[in-house]
Amino acid sequence: MHALIQQLIERGPVVTDGAWGTELQARGLALGSFPEAWNLSHPDRVLEVAKAYIAAGSQIILTNTFSANRLRLAEAGMADRVGEINREGVKISHKATAGRALVFASMGPTGKLLMDGSVTPEEMKSAFEEQARALADAGADALVVETMSDLAEAELAVSAARSTGLPVVACMVFDSGKDKDRTMMGATPEQTAAALTAAGADVIGANCGQGIAGFVAICKRLRAATDRPIWLKANAGLPTLVDGRAIYNATPEDFARCAADLIKLGANFVGGCCGTRPDFIRAVSQRIQ
Numbered sequence: 001m002h003a004l005i006q007q008l009i010e011r012g013p014v015v016t017d018g019a020w021g022t023e024l025q026a027r028g029l030a031l032g033s034f035p036e037a038w039n040l041s042h043p044d045r046v047l048e049v050a051k052a053y054i055a056a057g058s059q060i061i062l063t064n065t066f067s068a069n070r071l072r073l074a075e076a077g078m079a080d081r082v083g084e085i086n087r088e089g090v091k092i093s094h095k096a097t098a099g100r101a102l103v104f105a106s107m108g109p110t111g112k113l114l115m116d117g118s119v120t121p122e123e124m125k126s127a128f129e130e131q132a133r134a135l136a137d138a139g140a141d142a143l144v145v146e147t148m149s150d151l152a153e154a155e156l157a158v159s160a161a162r163s164t165g166l167p168v169v170a171c172m173v174f175d176s177g178k179d180k181d182r183t184m185m186g187a188t189p190e191q192t193a194a195a196l197t198a199a200g201a202d203v204i205g206a207n208c209g210q211g212i213a214g215f216v217a218i219c220k221r222l223r224a225a226t227d228r229p230i231w232l233k234a235n236a237g238l239p240t241l242v243d244g245r246a247i248y249n250a251t252p253e254d255f256a257r258c259a260a261d262l263i264k265l266g267a268n269f270v271g272g273c274c275g276t277r278p279d280f281i282r283a284v285s286q287r288i289q
């Protein structure tokens, strides 16, 4: 295991951060626009979000770089700005931590499907390599491959991330099947743990897709399937749509209670995904200490 990850988990459970997109929307980001563009146009507002998570007790924060790969940015005509957007994302998060927390840089999916031939594995891997290199050059402490639905895409991203020499976290979305225990492509927690361990991920996990109560079964199964540390970021319950915006029903207290259960079941890193805000992270942090 990577020495940094070993050191972190030896000291006990680690609190990560919550959602960024909703926080940026609260600061004026238009629904449907690319949050990553704000690293260049509104770095001060991205910094505010990062600082809010540090103030809430995050020991690790991510970066506003989730969609900053060439294939996604091309949709916004920004494919030539991959390097800049990722480097600024890492700089902003580092500035917010002021040395009090680590910066794990976010790498999300390309939005393209391997299985329908709209992208080749080589194109996908080179897009992830370009992003991973920019994040590493800017000083990220680790890379987080997240919100993946296709194991084949996740494996390419892990392989690209590993080429930087940084620790790599890899997590999938379990939101499908009658028990919501499969990825969109049908992979189980056991299959994803085996594949991501074989791909060389240092930390394995799940994020997004469902509320935190559904993460209990997934946590148990991942824990039984791998000896790697486990990273979990659940949503704030189930969303209902109000005026085109998703409103989530969990309270910070509910969320923190469940997060403590996940730690008892063997999770090493806990935080939140869609709908979670700094007050969720504050509640988790207080509960764990």
Ligand SMILES: [Zn+2]
Pocket (backbone or CB within 6 Å): 207, 208, 209, 235, 273, 274
């Ligand atoms: Zn999410």
